[in-house]
Amino acid sequence: MFFMLSKRTFIYLLTALGYFLFFAGNVEAARIGDISEMSIGEQTARFFSFQDPAVRYAVIGSILLGITCGLLGSFIVVRKMALVGDTLSHAVLPGVALGFMWNMTKNPIAIFIGATIAGLIGTAVVNLIKQTTRLKEDTALGMVLAGFFAVGICMITMIQQLPTGNVSGIDKFLFGQAAAIGKDDLILMATVTVLTLLIVGIFYKEFLVSSFDAGFARVAGFPVQVLHYTLMLLLAFAVVISLQAVGVVLVSAMLITPAAAAYLLTDRMHKMIWLAAGFGMLAGLVGAFFSFLGPSLPTGPFMVLGASAVFATAFFFGPKHGVTTRWWQQRSRAKRMNRENTLKSIYHVLEDRAFKGESVSLEELKIRRAESFEEAHQRARELAAHDLATFDAKKSQIYLTPDGWQRACEIVRNHRLWELYLTNAVQFAADHVHEDAEKIEHVLGDEVVREIEKRLNYATKDPHGRDIPGLRDVEKGKRMDGAPAETIGYGRRT
Amino acid sequence: MSELIPPFHWHTFLFSPWNDPLIATSNFWIVLMGFMVATACGLVGNYLIVRRMALVGDAISHSVLPGIAIAFLVSQTRGSTAMFIGALIAGIVTTIIIEVIHKKTRVKQDAAIGIAFTSLFAIGVILISLFAAQIDLDQECVLYGEIGYIGPEALAGEHTRIFGIPLGPITVARMILVTIATCVLIALFYKELLVSSFDPGLASSLGINATMVHYGLMSWLSVVVVSSFESVGAILVIGMLILPGATAALLTARFPRILLLTVLNAALSSLGGVHLATWLNCSPAGAMVVMASLLFSAAWIFSPHDGLIRRWYYMRGAGTSEPSEATVELTSK
Secondary structure, three states, rough: HHHHHHHHHHHHHHHHHHHHHHOOOOOOOOEEEEEOOOHHHHHHHHHHHHOOHHHHHHHHHHHHHHHHHHHHHHHHHHHOOOOHHHHHHHHHHHHHHHHHHHHHHHHHHHHHHHHHHHHHHHHHHHHHHHHHHOOOOOHHHHHHHOOOOOOOHHHHHHHHHHOOOOOOOHHHHHHHHHHHHHHHHHHHHHHHHHHHHHHHHOOOHHHHHHHHHHHHHHHOOOHHHHHHHHHHHHHHHHHHHHHHOOOOOOOOHHHHHHHHHHHHHHHHHHHHHHHHHHHHHHHHHHHHHHHHHHOOOEEEHHHHHHHHHHHHHHHOOOOOHHHHHHHHHHHHHHHHHHEEEEEHHHHHHHHHHHOOOOOOOHHHHHHHHHOOHHHHHHHHHHHHOOOOOOOOOOOOOEEEHHHHHHHHHHHHHHHHHHHHHHHHHHOHHHOOOHHHHHHHHHOOOOHHHHHHHHHOOOEEEEEOEEEEOOOHHHHHHHHHOOOOOOOOOOOOOO | OOOOOOOOHHHHHHHHHHHHHHHHHHHHHHHHHHHHHHHHHHHHHHHHHHOOHHHHHHHHHHHHHHHHHHHHHHHHOOOOOHHOOOOHHHHHHHHHHHHHHHOOOOOOOOHHHHHHHHHHHHHHHHHHHHHHOOOOOOOOHHOOOOOHHHHHHHOOOOOEEEOEEEEEOHHHHHHHHHHHHHHHHHOOHHHHHHHHOOOHHHHHHHOOOOOHHHHHHHHHHHHHHHHHHHHHHHHHHHHHHHHHHHHHHHOOHHHHHHHHHHEEEEEEEHHHHHHHHHHHOOOHHHHHHHHHHHHHHHHHHHHHOOOOHHHHHHHHHHHHHOOHHHHHHHHOO
C-alpha cells in the first residue's frame, strides 16, 4: 500500500525536484550572510521571493535533507537506535578530514566518500565491541563517538598547521551553514534523497517487518543482516549530505526529533514516515529562514530548534499521546465519575424513602454524602450545568431531569449487577464486593451489562436484597416529565 | 599526505616535549590538567557505564552550554560561581527533560536523550552567535577548547596558591579542587553509589534513596563537566567519561580495581596525549582522547579476561579440537 501511495507521490516529488533544480540555475551561490545591511522585513521578503540563487540552494538543500532524515529517522526511532545516528555523525569527521586532504579543497564527492567510509567503519566497530566484550551498547557508542571525533579533530588541527592547507569552510562542518551549499552539493543531496525514497519504497515491507520483529523476519526468510547494513549505509549517506547545512554535532537531532514527534501522533508506520519527512522538511525550512535573517547565524541550531518545537507541540497537544490532551481527558473523566456518584447518591436518597416525592433537598444530599453544604451545592450545580438536574426556585431542592434519572438508574444498576455477579459467579463474599463495584460501575458498557444480565438470569435483587433498577424504571422517568410532583414515584414497581 | 605525518623516531617522541625548560614547564601543566580532567571524568564515568547511562554523560556535556551562555549574559563576567550555577541548572534540566519525555510518552530513552541535548545545545549555540559581543566564548572553543593555552598561562606566572602551594592558573587550580572533591565524594558515598548502580532493588531495601543518588550523580557530573569544559572542550570530557572506565572494565571485574585502573589510565592518556600532540603538532585535547582510544584498543586485543586474542585462541581450540576421550566414551555407550 505504501508503495502504491509512494509511486504517485514519487512522480510529484521528482517533478518538483526537477523544477527546483531548473530554477536554481547555473548562478554560483553567493553567501547569504554577505548581505546583512537590511531590515528583517526586507530579508523576509527576499527569502520568500526565491529570487536569490543562494536562497534557492539553501532552501532546496534544507528541504531535501529534512525529507531524507525524517524518513530514515522513523526507522531508527522504532528500532531504538536513535543514538547510533549521533555516533555515526561524529564518526564521519576523520573521513571529512581525509576528503579534504585528497586535494586540499572542499570537494563534495571526496568528502562524501571519505565520510561514508568513516561512518560505516565506526558502526562496524560499535558492533564488534558489542559482540566481543561485556561492554553494553551505550558504552560502545560513546567510545566510538569520542574516539573517532578526536581523531578527526587531530587531523583537522594538523591540516590547519600546513602552509598549503586551504581549509576555509572546514569549520562550517561543525555547526552547519546552509548558505555554503553549492550546486554540486545539491545534486548529491537530490541523488541521495531519490535513492533513499526508492530503496525504502521498494523494500518497505522488508524494512517494516525486520524493524518490528527481527525474529519473525528471519524465519520468514528476509535477509535481516543485509537490510540492517543497507539502513546503516543510507543513514551514513543522510548524515553526510546533512553535514554541510546542519553540522556534525546536530545532525542526529534531524534524524531523531522529527521522527519522534511523528511517533507521538500515529500508530501506523507509513503515516509516521510521511509525517516525519514533512516535519523534517518544515524544520529545514525554518532553519534556512532564520539563519538567513542574521549575518553570522548558523543554520543547524535553528533547524534543530524548529524540529524541537514540532516535537514539543506533539508532546503537549498530540490528539492521542499528548500530555495536555491526556491530562484533559483524565480531568473530564474524573468530573464525569464525580457527577455519576452524585446521581447515585440522589437515587439512594429517593430509594430510602421508597421514591415518595421527586425532589431531593441539598440538605439530604449533604447528609447522604457526609460532606459540607458547600460541597453538596457544588455537586448540584455541576449536575445542573450538564442538564442532569434542575433547581427549584429557592435553590434548596433539586429535581433529576429524565436524562439524569436514566443515568442514575444505569449507574445503580451497574453497581448492583456487578455486586451480584461477583457474589454469584466469582464466589466473593457479599461484604467484599462494594469497593470493586464502586470503580467498575463507571466503565461498564452496554454490551457487558447485557451479558451480565443474561448470565444472572435477569435477576432483580442485589446481594444486599435491594432492587436492581431495570429498563422499566428508566422509562418511568421519561413518563414523569412535566407531571406534578406527588403523583408517581420513581422506581415503584408495578 | 606524506608532508602531514612527520617521521617517527622513538628518541624524539619520548624526549622532545621535555627538552626545553620553557616547553617542559608548559607541558607539565597541560599534562596535569589533562590528568585532573581525565581522573574526575573517568571516576564519575564508571558509574555512568554501570548504570548504562554512558550517553547521558555525552548529553550533559553538550547541554551545559546554554547554562554557561546565560550565566555569562546575566553576570557579565567569566566569574566561575555564576557559570557553575548555570551549568548545574542546565545539567539538571537535561536530566529532567529526558526523564519526562521517557516516562510520559512512548518515546524511548535513547531518543529522549537525543532530543534533550540537541535542543539545549542548539539554544546555546544560537545564544553565543546572537550575543557574540557579550559572550567571551566561540563555537569552536566549545567543541575542542584549547587545553594548550594552559601552558602559556602557567608560564605567565599567574598562579593560584592554596596553603602556599602554587596550583597553576585558575582553571587548573579549580580542576584540582574538583578532582579532589570527586574522590572525597566517592569515598564518602561509596556504598550508596555502588549498591544503587548495581542493584536498585537492594538499594531501596537498604533505605538508600535511589532518586537522590541519581540526581546527586547528575549534578556532580554537571560540575565536573563545566569545570573541565571551558579549558578542554566537550570532546575531551565525553572521551574521558567513558574511555578510561571501559578500558578498566575489560581488564578486571572488581569495582575498586576498576577505579584504580581508571586513574592510572587517566595518567597514561594525558601524558601520552602530550607526546602524541608534540609529534604530530595537533590539538593536545584530541590527542589525549586518541591516546585513551589506543589504550582501549590495546586492552580490547590483549586483555587476559576477554581480549580478542584470548577469544580467538579459545574459539579456534573449541572449533577444531578432536572430541575428548570422555566424550567418545560417553557417545559410544
